[in-house]
Amino acid sequence: MGQTIAQKIFESHVVDRPTPDTYVLRLDAVFCHEITTPMAINDLVARGKDRVFDSTRIKAVIDHVTPAKDSKTATQGKILREWARRHAIVDFFDIGRNGVCHALFPEKGFVRPGYTVIMGDSHTCTHGAFGAFAAGVGTTDLEVGILKGVCAFRAPSSLRIDITGTLPAGVFAKDVILSIIGRLGVNGATDKVIEFHGPVIGAMTMEERMTLCNMAVEAGATCGICPPDRTTVDYLWPFIKDDFDSPEAALEAYRRFAPDEDAVYDRIVTHDVAALAPQATFGYKPDNVKDVSELVGTPVDQVYIGSCTNGRIEDLRIAAQILKGHTIHPRVRGIVSPATPRIYDQALREGIIATFMEAGFCVTNPTCGACLGMSNGVLAEGEVCAATTNRNFNGRMGKGGMVHLMSPATAAATAIAGTIANSDLYGGR
Amino acid sequence: MKDFDGSVLFLDRSDINTDEIIPARYLTEISKEALKPHLLEDLNMEEFDPQADVAGKRVIVTRSNFGCGSSREHAPWALEVNGITVVIAQSFARIFRQNMFNCGMLAIELPDEMIDRLFGRYAGQAVSVRMDFTNSRLTFCTPEDEETVPFVISDFDRRLVEAGGWVEFADSHY
């Protein structure tokens, strides 16, 4: 019987089957940040097991609140920092070199097709864009991952989504994934791996695939996976060039993780995007999705462009293209957080940062910040934010605040209009 | 093993997310005990008072997709430090469910009709649960009567609960 991508990765990493339905997998990478890791570190210390399974396979970053905003967040950073030093974790990223984990780690080439990755963060599914099985886990799974390099999962069941058609102008990866979540519902993919296929995926950049896979968890999925192809190899080439004779050879090697033609899926969905319009959420669940045109005129207090979903260079370019020559509405606070130092640097060189500033945006350092309502743009009671992030739960960006999720293009147009607006109003492509 | 017997809190809503169970602003805490006063603080439901309604409860009965959203294990911890060790729902988000078993706690899925029945029959009353973990049965008790309900958890989850959690299990196996 044919196998899905997840089944192939599971079979190649299994170290134990404690029960027939359970796979204990060997981990290729364990990612850590300062919010969920310190409790794991403290517990390991308390148990007298302050060890790591492999310091080269653990990557750590301080990203959620950086620079620290108070004594508590300073302590979280300190615990992670001292632990990284103690165990000689080379790939540890502190202030000045840090950025949002799911943007920073791919940029460093830490994820490869066929990898198994865990992190104490639900959006770890982002890394599935590289053809890896990457799952968000809690602190206990993380703790065992750090100590033993293993994690237990149920036998994978996969949902295949074939994305067909051609994306219309002004419609982006974010609109695609919002429309998919709207269709599947917030638990439509629970306990499943979503495999994304079709010509739309083939035409997407790695950045766009990351945006897509990033939000798989908002439909409940364990991971979103794009099959590795030439785009994947080209992105990774600087990191893998010593391992393969040629990109073709790398692609050939990675094909072992491509799904079989007769792979068995739990469900197959065809999602045509030819007539898709820009999407945005309303209310407090990410599956509450409408065409932006239905939400036009909704007033917002803040516009936030950033996060692991849409804080990459392409996102900033698109937003800047719309903002160019405009100033944002006087009632709107605009905040942009480039997701990594490299993206920030690139945006500076391309004049994108200047465009944002001329439009009246505040540019912050790379951090999660406002995305989870911890710093850098927390909402007050009753305030509304148009955000390029991934979660619109009640209070997500601050108690009593509400969030509309949308693409960077829509967010930029909304900043200018002061109310939710379609980007074509300002020459969005 | 933890204690699974005690009073029930009914939460009649689907998709209760981990931000509602424990808001992100408390993620700066590095002790589980500090989470205690903030459990379900952002859950806006009519006639629900987080502080008063959570006190003295052991079991939550709720609808579908409980624990969706963030992977934060602070959610099960916030339950645990408040004495809640069992959540019974139509379904769970994967990470939350795993976190519960990893902590040696119970996330029990019951069929939709059964959850409907439990809400119809018991919500709003003083109800307690008696757990027969070995035989996978739980009994709902009111002063007037009792009702026993069978449940299914995976063999692996059962072993985690028996071991006291995933750290303990992994330690003796890997």
Ligand code: SF4
């Ligand atoms: S940017 Fe937001 S969603 Fe992404 S890792 Fe940071 S807090 Fe989580």
